[in-house]
Amino acid sequence: MKLSKLVMAMLGGVCVAGAGSAQAASWEAGDWTLGLGGNINAFYTVTSCDSGDLNAGGTTLARLACGSATNTDNHSVSNGLLPASLNFSAKTRQDGYDLGANINVYYGLTSQGGAGSDALAFSTVDARQIYLTFGNANMGTITMGRNFGLFALDAILNDISLIGSGPTFTADDPGHTTLGGLGYGYPYTDRLAQINWTLPTSGGFSATIGVFNPLDGVESGGGKAAGNANPGFHGKVGYNWEGSTPGMISATYLVQDVDLTTGASSQIEGWDIFGKVSIDNFGLAGYYFQGDGMSTLALGGLVFPGFNQATGQAEESNGYYLQGTYQFGKTKLGLNWGESEQKKVSPVENRRVTLGVYHNLTSSLTLMAEYSDMESKTSVGSDDTSAFNLGAILFF
Structure with a gap:
């Protein structure tokens, strides 16, 4: 199985045609088939910041380039866009x-x-996905629990930096994960408590x-869940085709x-x-x-707000990415x-260019190198990283 398909199968239980199971190991336990898999990744990253007119750690939270760094090189060893993971599954057929x-x-x-924390500090552990599914060919599938949202999911699943690193969150602090293209073309799909019905294909x-x-x-950082008179609603439609030029197109809506x-x-x-095609x-x-x-980075929260807390004015955001890849043998070249x-609450433009080389040393191990150039612009000026x-x- 190609690693790109394996990643898509792992994240949110999302399977593309021919992807198969994300677990490398499976065994029978009574009527159940149990699966276990996951990934471990690590990247050595050097970032360089030119804080320009905005200065490091400026007042515009939506500005991603440079962040809290000064005009210097910063070195780190950290996760990429994906954290390491351990994924457990169980499935059966009953009645x-x-x-x-x-x-x-x-x-x-x-x-x-x-990366700059105290030497005896602990790394983070995050249960991003805890969900059940049930259904059949006639009714489709019901998914209930905590899982990745539908909005912007295909954008992140198909980003060349999904298995890589791409832009760091700030130049001197990679954090739990890097940004990849988050805030540079698409917002984070987020991890949502949800109940979905997927119709039969x-x-x-x-x-x-x-x-x-x-x-x-408005009030809570990190997109904290909050009670409301109404739930949130989301939906997605898609079309996949095979043949000499296989591809897909999808669209989502959230409110x-x-x-x-x-x-x-x-x-x-x-x-x-979202759309993609192979030629x-x-x-x-x-x-x-x-x-x-x-915001251009997240669906809600104080750190990247979608509303002006004083006036209630809503942020207006948009973004896009274009990506090309070329596969030769076990090596893939990619350019994103x-x-x-953002136009209203925190006006800013963020741009990213990433060039990557990804080599499948084995069917489970990919080695890679990436170079990313990022720029943030406001009415004051610009920063570059x-x-x-x-x-x-x-992957195992």
């Missing part, structure tokens, strides 16, 4: 229904608070609709009501479209999104250009 359970736990390499067409626990759009500190009500709303050894992919009440823009990383990811 005409396919049942499944998934518990996926993710682990950070760097100590809590980043027909002729390459697929569709999922569901509800999710609403996010706090939820938000109660603001001003006493008014508003909405978080967004839509996106011989070449691959092309493109993505675009628009959002109201969300992505841009995101470059990052070079060497690393590997092992």
Whole structure:
């Protein structure tokens, strides 16, 4: 199995045609088939910041280039866009229904608070996915639990830096994971408590609709879940085709009501479209999104707010990326250009270019090198960051 397909199968139970199981090991336990798999990755990264007109650690939180760094090179050993993970699954068929359970736990390499933390600090552990599934060919599949959201999911799954690193969060502190293209073309899909119904696939067409626990759009950092008079709603439609030029296209929509500190009500709303196609050894992919009440990086929270806390004005954001790849033998070359823009609450433009080389040393181990150039622009000026990383990811 190709590693790109393995990653897509692992994240959120999302399977592409022919991907198969994400677990390298499986065994029978009574009526159940149990699976165990995961990944470990590590990257040596050198970042260089030119804080330019904005100065390091400036007032615009949405500005991603440089972050808290000064004009110097910074070295780190850390995870890439994916944390390390341990993924457990169980499945069976009972009374005409396919049942499944998934518990996926993710682990950070760097100590809590980043690479510069105290020597005796602990790394992070994050249970991102805990969900059950049931269904059959006639009814489709119900998914219930904590899982990745639908919005922007295909964008991150198909980013060349998904198994790599791409841009770091800040030049001097890689944190739990890097950004990849988050904030540079697409927002984070987030980990949501949700209940979804995926309809039976027909002729390459697929569709999922569901509800999710609403996010706090103003008051809490990190997209904290918050009670609301109504749930959040999201949906996705897609079409896959095979043949001499296989590919796919998908579109998603997300909306939820938000109660603001001003006493008014508003909405978080967004839509996106993704497409990709393969032509011989070449691959092309493109993505675009628009959002109201969300930043270019996240769906909600104080750190990257979707609303002005004083006036209640909603953020307006949009972004896109274009990506090309070329496969020769066990090696793939990739180039990704992505841009995101916020227009109202924290006006900023973030741009990223990543060039990567990815070599499958074995069917489970990929070695890679990436170079990324990032720029953030506001009305004041711009900051620039470059990052070079060497690393590997092992799937088991």
